[in-house]
Amino acid sequence: MEAAASNAPAEVLLQARAVTKRFGGVAALQGVDLDIRKGEILGVIGPNGAGKTTFVNCISGLDRPTSGTILFKGREITKMPSYAIGRLGLARTFQVVKPLRQLNVIDNVAIGAMFGAGGKRRTTGQARERAEQVLEQLGLKHRREHLAADLTLPDLKRLELAKALAMDPELLFLDEVMAGLNPTEVERAMQMIEAINRAGVTLFVIEHVMKAIMGISDRIVVLHFGKKIAEGDPGQVIENPQVIEAYLGERFAKRAKSALHKK
Amino acid sequence: MTAEVAASSSPVKTLLEVRNLSSGYGEQQVLWDVSIEVRQGEIVSLIGANGAGKTTLLCTLSKLIEPWGGSIHFDGRDLTQASSDQMVRAGVVQAPQGRRLFPGLSVKDNLLQGAYLRQDKRDIQSTLDWVLEILPRLRERFNQPAGFLSGGEQQMCAIGRGLMSKPRLLAIDELSLGLAPLVVDNLLKLIIDINKQGVTVLLVEQDVEVALEYASRGYVLETGRVVQASKASELLQDPRIRQAYLGL
Numbered sequence: 001m002e003a004a005a006s007n008a009p010a011e012v013l014l015q016a017r018a019v020t021k022r023f024g025g026v027a028a029l030q031g032v033d034l035d036i037r038k039g040e041i042l043g044v045i046g047p048n049g050a051g052k053t054t055f056v057n058c059i060s061g062l063d064r065p066t067s068g069t070i071l072f073k074g075r076e077i078t079k080m081p082s083y084a085i086g087r088l089g090l091a092r093t094f095q096v097v098k099p100l101r102q103l104n105v106i107d108n109v110a111i112g113a114m115f116g117a118g119g120k121r122r123t124t125g126q127a128r129e130r131a132e133q134v135l136e137q138l139g140l141k142h143r144r145e146h147l148a149a150d151l152t153l154p155d156l157k158r159l160e161l162a163k164a165l166a167m168d169p170e171l172l173f174l175d176e177v178m179a180g181l182n183p184t185e186v187e188r189a190m191q192m193i194e195a196i197n198r199a200g201v202t203l204f205v206i207e208h209v210m211k212a213i214m215g216i217s218d219r220i221v222v223l224h225f226g227k228k229i230a231e232g233d234p235g236q237v238i239e240n241p242q243v244i245e246a247y248l249g250e251r252f253a254k255r256a257k258s259a260l261h262k263k
Numbered sequence: 264m265t266a267e268v269a270a271s272s273s274p275v276k277t278l279l280e281v282r283n284l285s286s287g288y289g290e291q292q293v294l295w296d297v298s299i300e301v302r303q304g305e306i307v308s309l310i311g312a313n314g315a316g317k318t319t320l321l322c323t324l325s326k327l328i329e330p331w332g333g334s335i336h337f338d339g340r341d342l343t344q345a346s347s348d349q350m351v352r353a354g355v356v357q358a359p360q361g362r363r364l365f366p367g368l369s370v371k372d373n374l375l376q377g378a379y380l381r382q383d384k385r386d387i388q389s390t391l392d393w394v395l396e397i398l399p400r401l402r403e404r405f406n407q408p409a410g411f412l413s414g415g416e417q418q419m420c421a422i423g424r425g426l427m428s429k430p431r432l433l434a435i436d437e438l439s440l441g442l443a444p445l446v447v448d449n450l451l452k453l454i455i456d457i458n459k460q461g462v463t464v465l466l467v468e469q470d471v472e473v474a475l476e477y478a479s480r481g482y483v484l485e486t487g488r489v490v491q492a493s494k495a496s497e498l499l500q501d502p503r504i505r506q507a508y509l510g511l
Contacts, residue, residue, distance in 0.1 A: 049413030
């Protein structure tokens with residue numbers, strides 16, 4: 001019986017059940033069941049418009065699901081406002097970056113540090129200290145005084161990540177943080193994400209860059225027209241004919257396979 | 264067959280000729296002495312790291328940024344001093360990075376924005392029919408606000424808007440940005456299709472492998488300068504390019 005415990009499925013950090021979201025007549029999500037296990041990197045792929053971002057919006061309180069339930073650490077968060085969800089230890093980035101453009105980088109990140117799981121206990125001074133640490137960790141320190149409005153795209157993507165990380169999340173949702181990066185920059189971003197995961201943060205990563213998603217994910221979930229059409233380890237998922245047809249296409253399926261073999 | 268033979272033996276016309284171009288923002292110079300040319304009917308790729316000046320080059324060609332020095336000729340005309348609308352009238356059109364649609368306007372109205380400067384008002388409908396034929400997804404979304412579109416559909420709408428101007432040279436900034444692999448594949452096929460129908464293409468694309476596979480030639484930009492200009496197939500084989508831009 002003791003031994004069975006180690007084989008037991010990993011602890012579920014977030015549990016989504018039958019999550020449905022309708023916008024007028026359009027069902028963006030249709031009864032999605034999804035578990036995020038503590039400590040994993042869960043990759044999420046699917047065509048544009050499949051509902052990936054909507055799913056993150058529903059979990060982070062930006063959108064209310066039309067029906068279904070979401071439990072985080074066993075507690076129902078389905079109808080909680082975003083700030084309260086943030087306090088519980090959940091953070092996200094935005095695909096279309098949302099910096100406070102007229103503030104500099106350090107203040108943007110310090111604001112993240114004042115919300116989120118660690119925020120309540122912090123003074124502004126302590127929030128700035130936390131922000132400094134995050135900037136150091138993500139290699140953004142040389143930009144600390146720059147206005148967010150003046151940053152290049154890769155730096156804006158990194159700032160987006162820094163703001164979320166400063167919230168000290170247990171579970172972090174990354175929505176296309178690698179879009180627009182070239183292959184060399186993607187390589188660096190992958191290392192950064194793996195380091196965040198090793199430091200104890202569970203990750204839900206939406207990404208179209210196959211090299212990255214195949215390289216870092218423990219498991220992959222595929223959404224299509226608001227439904228989960230596949231779930232499994234990366235090797236299984238890219239062999240799935242439905243996934244190739246709906247999402248990858250033959251050309252990129254080949255490439256994804258070679259990315260996996262290099263891993 | 265005969266047409267092809269004739270085309271390949273006739274001298275290729277230079278459509279866009281950029282000589283020693285410099286430009287930048289405020290005090291900050293971004294482009295130094297950039298010279299490129301794009302020939303009629305080509306697909307030419309611009310590759311380089313983020314911050315190398317690719318977008319700045321496209322924006323200078325569109326005159327969203329003033330050139331500081333050098334010259335821009337298009338179809339033999341000196342357009343160095345031309346304004347943005349004159350560039351569009353001449354046939355130089357950009358599908359900008361991040362799509363830049365009007366989110367509150369319908370797909371239809373966004374597309375029609377592309378025809379804003381056209382004199383041949385009667386032919387606009389036939390261009391629109393053509394755009395909807397090659398981008399059928401936009402037909403399904405025709406009356407919806409562009410802000411409701413998915414990323415891939417927005418990119419289609421931005422390209423469609425560009426096509427509505429009847430461009431002779433379509434500059435596309437970051438074609439695959441944020442798009443699903445299959446969509447990228449379809450967009451690439453679309454670009455080939457558009458190109459075959461007579462539109463010359465200048466492509467900025469982070470997926471260098473893809474960018475070079477479809478292009479005839481490529482220019483490599485580094486810190487605002489052209490450091491290499493070759494046939495795309497040669498760039499793909501170049502060990503330095505493979506290491507720096509393909510991560511191989």
